[in-house]
Amino acid sequence: MTAGGIMAAGSGSSGRRTAAAVIRDALRTEIVTLAIPPGSPIVEKDIAEAHAVSRTPVREALLKLADEGLVSIFPQSGTFASLIPFRALPEALVIRRSLEETCARLAAQHGAGRADGLARIMDELAARADRGERELFHQSDDAFHAGIAELAGYPGIWRFTQQVKLQMDRFRRLTLPQQGRMERVLREHGAVVEAIRCGDAEAAAHAMGEHLGKLFDDLDTVAALNSQYFDMGDGSERPRRAASPVARLETT
Numbered sequence: 001m002t003a004g005g006i007m008a009a010g011s012g013s014s015g016r017r018t019a020a021a022v023i024r025d026a027l028r029t030e031i032v033t034l035a036i037p038p039g040s041p042i043v044e045k046d047i048a049e050a051h052a053v054s055r056t057p058v059r060e061a062l063l064k065l066a067d068e069g070l071v072s073i074f075p076q077s078g079t080f081a082s083l084i085p086f087r088a089l090p091e092a093l094v095i096r097r098s099l100e101e102t103c104a105r106l107a108a109q110h111g112a113g114r115a116d117g118l119a120r121i122m123d124e125l126a127a128r129a130d131r132g133e134r135e136l137f138h139q140s141d142d143a144f145h146a147g148i149a150e151l152a153g154y155p156g157i158w159r160f161t162q163q164v165k166l167q168m169d170r171f172r173r174l175t176l177p178q179q180g181r182m183e184r185v186l187r188e189h190g191a192v193v194e195a196i197r198c199g200d201a202e203a204a205a206h207a208m209g210e211h212l213g214k215l216f217d218d219l220d221t222v223a224a225l226n227s228q229y230f231d232m233g234d235g236s237e238r239p240r241r242a243a244s245p246v247a248r249l250e251t252t
Contacts, residue, residue: 019053024061026051031070031081032169033135038229042071042079068166084170086223087233090216095164097212100145103152104192104208105201111151112199118147122189129182137182138173144189148208151196172215174222174229188214 027047030036044058051058062079065071072082107115121144128137149158175181188211195204223230 019057020060023051023058024064034173036081038081038083040081083231084167084229086230092164092168093215096161097209099157099161101205101209103149103157104204106152107148108196108199108201108204110153115197118193121147125186134176174226175218
């Protein structure tokens with residue numbers, strides 16, 4: 001075991017994780033939740049000290065995150081949380097919508113009588129919306145979509161979707177503060193659940209497509225209001241410190 005309690009790999013015991021894996025997952029969560037805003041510097045020395053490890057596992061973690069598009073490494077300038085790649089968002093959304101329409105359709109065909117779990121998650125979402133708990137709302141939203149994949153009988157589709165939607169998750173967190181946004185999500189989820197309960201496969205797929213397709217409507221506005229967090233794909237990405245706090249879309 002390394003200092004600070006991080007378990008090192010190589011002992012042959014199952015369930016142990018390397019320091020690099022622990023650091024990678026912690027940084028990924030902070031970047032995706034915008035706790036580390038796009039464009040913010042990431043300092044190897046600070047991370048190593050925080051985790052009581054050498055810089056080697058930190059560098060390994062950062063290289064993995066760079067492969068995922070969440071970190072940008074500039075040899076002469078440093079390491080930064082990547083800007084959100086605007087031009088990649090529509091494709092990621094199209095892929096996600098296609099996958100989740102399929103899940104909703106299959107869930108209605110095979111899980112119509114087993115939708116109680118989705119109803120419980122809906123209750124949790126409603127409570128978190130009432131309390132304005134945006135990050136917890138987002139987590140319950142993920143649980144809802146994962147639950148549909150489970151009902152469909154293809155939980156692996158959700159695991160793949162999670163890889164596809166990393167950048168969309170950062171974008172989506174910029175949209176949650178919209179007035180009425182969480183309530184709208186609840187209504188859209190309700191339409192999906194009702195179609196699944198009724199065993200109406202095409203209605204379930206349509207409701208899911210409509211739900212996820214609404215994100216297309218926000219792309220340009222959110223990027224314009226938070227331009228410092230986006231790489232617009234014109235080759236201008238460069239290291240820069242993000243403003244704080246994160247600016248978010250506020251509409252009526």
